[in-house]
Amino acid sequence: MTTGSPDYRDSGLVFPESFLFGSATASYQIEGAAQEDGRRPSIWDTFARTPGKVRNGENGDVADDHYHRWEQDLDLLTELGLGAYRFSIAWPRIQPTGSGAVNQAGLDFYSRLVDGLLTRGITPIVTLYHWDLPQPLEDAGGWPVRETAYRFQEYAGIVGAALGDRVATWTTLNEPWCSAFLGYGSGVHAPGRTEPLGALRAAHHLNLAHGLGIQALRGVVANDPDYSVTLNFTVARGEEEAVRQIDAVANRVFTGPMLRGAYPEDLLADTAPVTDWSFVQDGDLEDISQKLDVLGVNYYNTARVALWDGSGEKQMADNHGESTASPYPGADRVQFLPQPGPYTAMGWNIAPDGMEELLLSLRDQFPEQPLMITENGAAFEDVIEDGRVHDAERVDYLRRHFTAAHRALEQGVDLRGYQVWSLLDNFEWAYGYSKRFGIVHVDYDTLKRTPKDSALWYSELARTRRLPEAGE
Numbered sequence: 001m002t003t004g005s006p007d008y009r010d011s012g013l014v015f016p017e018s019f020l021f022g023s024a025t026a027s028y029q030i031e032g033a034a035q036e037d038g039r040r041p042s043i044w045d046t047f048a049r050t051p052g053k054v055r056n057g058e059n060g061d062v063a064d065d066h067y068h069r070w071e072q073d074l075d076l077l078t079e080l081g082l083g084a085y086r087f088s089i090a091w092p093r094i095q096p097t098g099s100g101a102v103n104q105a106g107l108d109f110y111s112r113l114v115d116g117l118l119t120r121g122i123t124p125i126v127t128l129y130h131w132d133l134p135q136p137l138e139d140a141g142g143w144p145v146r147e148t149a150y151r152f153q154e155y156a157g158i159v160g161a162a163l164g165d166r167v168a169t170w171t172t173l174n175e176p177w178c179s180a181f182l183g184y185g186s187g188v189h190a191p192g193r194t195e196p197l198g199a200l201r202a203a204h205h206l207n208l209a210h211g212l213g214i215q216a217l218r219g220v221v222a223n224d225p226d227y228s229v230t231l232n233f234t235v236a237r238g239e240e241e242a243v244r245q246i247d248a249v250a251n252r253v254f255t256g257p258m259l260r261g262a263y264p265e266d267l268l269a270d271t272a273p274v275t276d277w278s279f280v281q282d283g284d285l286e287d288i289s290q291k292l293d294v295l296g297v298n299y300y301n302t303a304r305v306a307l308w309d310g311s312g313e314k315q316m317a318d319n320h321g322e323s324t325a326s327p328y329p330g331a332d333r334v335q336f337l338p339q340p341g342p343y344t345a346m347g348w349n350i351a352p353d354g355m356e357e358l359l360l361s362l363r364d365q366f367p368e369q370p371l372m373i374t375e376n377g378a379a380f381e382d383v384i385e386d387g388r389v390h391d392a393e394r395v396d397y398l399r400r401h402f403t404a405a406h407r408a409l410e411q412g413v414d415l416r417g418y419q420v421w422s423l424l425d426n427f428e429w430a431y432g433y434s435k436r437f438g439i440v441h442v443d444y445d446t447l448k449r450t451p452k453d454s455a456l457w458y459s460e461l462a463r464t465r466r467l468p469e470a471g472e
């Protein structure tokens with residue numbers, strides 16, 4: 001057993017009995033069957049078909065064909081001994097036009113999936129929105145428009161009424177920062193718009209959708225689930241003023257209204273050249289600040305920032321794709337500096353200490369708020385050889401991040417579980433299929449699933465609750 005190693009390569013650590021080990025996926029990234037059983041296009045179908053937006057012109061039409069192979073995929077969870085599965089529901093399967101008419105075939109698919117999990121003794125963690133906005137809602141203005149939040153409220157109520165007797169945890173949104181600021185700011189995600197004001201309006205309407213969505217769920221569910229949202233936090237380090245500005249527009253723009261019932265004063269001041277925030281209406285903050293049973297935390301890496309003095313070229317090594325438009329309205333003087341390695345195949349720096357720092361910081365900011373790691377994992381250049389994938393780098397990445405999570409637990413953080421991203425190799429958004437995050441390899445020609453060494457390692461951890469010794 002090793003503890004306290006400076007490189008976060010501890011072993012033998014034991015996680016609590018109640019700690020929920022699981023793995024995560026998202027609808028558009030794995031399902032395929034894009035034109036089946038009444039599903040209509042989302043903004044990602046449209047974006048992926050726009051030349052130059054997704055690497056190699058790839059799309060989610062087939063992806064992992066999970067829509068047809070879901071039973072096999074749930075069996076994989078059982079074989080690995082995982083206790084939870086975090087998946088998302090495709091809004092365009094439930095309401096193909098984004099409003100009104102409900103597509104029963106879509107609800108039936110997710111109902112079978114939830115039942116399939118429960119019969120296998122696996123806890124369903126459901127995300128309502130992981131970026132696949134029905135295209136007609138974008139055509140009507142998308143997230144910058146207030147009406148979209150009301151449409152989400154309606155959709156949440158429909159799904160809640162259908163599945164709300166069986167779901168353990170409801171997560172309204174996955175990473176609204178990406179939806180707002182990559183979708184409408186830098187434009188590297190769907191719908192690919194580059195409008196600083198649109199991005200801030202989108203952030204507010206996503207916040208509103210979250211609050212209204214929880215209220216809609218509460219009105220219809222029949223059991224006593226946990227309510228949640230998943231945020232991707234930017235752990236910025238470096239020059240204090242640059243850190244403050246990024247923390248405001250990347251993190252506190254969501255935690256402020258959701259957990260404190262107010263937008264941070266410094267965010268309002270920073271973004272004053274872009275907007276006076278008059279789109280925030282009376283009562284919105286009360287609607288948004290719903291009690292959360294658990295806050296979902298997605299963590300991958302850290303950022304190093306500094307203020308740009310206007311001379312030389314501004315550096316934007318911020319790991320969020322290539323675009324000349326900024327995803328940080330109001331923080332125009334902040335530059336993102338390259339960081340020391342090692343890196344994953346995404347070029348993201350590997351920094352388990354950032355996870356520990358983030359969990360402690362959230363505990364300090366929101367002492368009463370239980371937390372769950374809802375995503376953490378890494379893409380590497382995997383090679384399949386003789387039916388095995390020896391992904392030692394991913395095993396090492398996971399070992400170090402589980403160590404970080406355990407250290408946070410030991411320091412009193414109320415951390416309820418950990419969902420590894422991702423169960424399967426899948427469609428990695430603007431990177432298409434070029435980046436593999438799965439602990440299970442998917443052959444995109446045959447769609448065969450092969451658990452990688454990391455899956456076997458994780459299985460051992462989940463079964464024993466004990467971080468394996470190096471080499472085990």
Ligand code: IFM
Nearest residue numbers: 026175298375421428437
């Ligand atoms: O694949 C994504 C996921 O959809 C959202 N969080 C980050 C992952 C890796 O980029």
